[in-house]
Amino acid sequence: MTIHPRPFDAEPLDPASQEAKHVQVRESLRRYLETYGDPGAAIPSERQLSEYFGVARMTVRQAIDALVAEEVLERIVGLGTFVARSKMDLHMKMTSYTEEMIRRGMVPDARVLAFEQQGASPLVARELQIEIGQPVVRFRRQLLADGEPMSVDENFIPAHRVTGILDDPPPTSLYNVLSEKYGLVMEWGEDTIEATAASPSIARLLNVELNAPLLKIQRHAYVARSMIDYSVSYYRADRYKLWVPLQRPGVRTPRAYSSKRLG
Known part of the structure; x- marks a missing residue:
């Protein structure tokens, strides 16, 4: 929420209302944020809001807690409370990052950090279920959308499956190159998802605080029974939420669930 140049002017409380004060504060803040809230911007402090609404700080805190629980606001320890950025659903699918960002109306970009062969x-x-020291191609990137870092991806592919790939510039879409040049169409995969904290190097690349929460996803991707790609990705937890469709065995879904993985 931009506090300047416009002053903070949420609706005042109605002293005649039978509604609890913390509920009035919550709804007044919600209406103000819906109109003037800029994602990622700070809101006034609890003390300032307490003075503005003429209520105790505990009442303000109650209202803010409710909006944080609803993901309208987010707290960052040591910094304050901010208008929450919308989170993109992270659906698991073997499609390209470029395609997914374009579908969302965002401008995708990538910074290549490594594109090399190593043991x-x-x-x-x-x-990868191969011998230690066997040549692999390592492809590491910082992925961005609208100029903002979104994730760090690192892929490892057995070098003998992609002979000559290093002779060309780093691919914009790895899976497209694997499919079109090498006939390696990823048919299925397994993902392991866990919460982790940003290390110093990852924090710098994602422009987040040290130890900020991240989603870590490890993928094993296959063509038939052959594993072609092992990858490790770190996603900003403040920009992504995981969406997983559930279905009872043998029950047809009423809709086609498409999922996405920024690959």
């Missing part, structure tokens, strides 16, 4: 580390070898 598989013990971790990568275990995940």
Whole structure:
């Protein structure tokens, strides 16, 4: 919410109302934010809001707590309370990041951090089910939308499956190149999703605070029974929420669930 140049002028409380004061404060703030709230901007402090509405700070805190629970506002420890940025649903699907951002009306971009061949580390070898030291192609990127960092992706592919890929510039869409140049159309995959905290290097790349919450997704992608790609991605938890459709076995869905993974 932009406090300047316009002054904060939410609707005052109605002393004749039978509604609890914290509810009145909550709804007055909600209406103000719907009209003037800029995502990511700070709102006045509890003390300022207490003085503005003429209520106790505990009453203001109650109202703010409710709006935080609804994801209208978000608190950042040590900084204050801010208008929440809308979160993009993170649906799991093997499509390209570029396609997904364009579909959302955003301008996608990527900064290549590494595009090289190296020997598989013990971790990568275990995940790809290959020998330690076997050549793999490593492709690491910082993915952006409308100029803002959204995620950091790192892919590992057995080098013998993509001979000559390093002779060309880094691909804009990795899965498109795998499909069109090498005939490797990802048919299925397995994702492991967990919460984690931003390390110093990831925090810098995602423009978040050290130890900020992130979504970490590890993927194993297959063509038939052959694993082609192992990837690790870190998503900003303040910009994404996970959406997972559920279905009882044997029951047809009333709609076609399409999911997305920024790949």
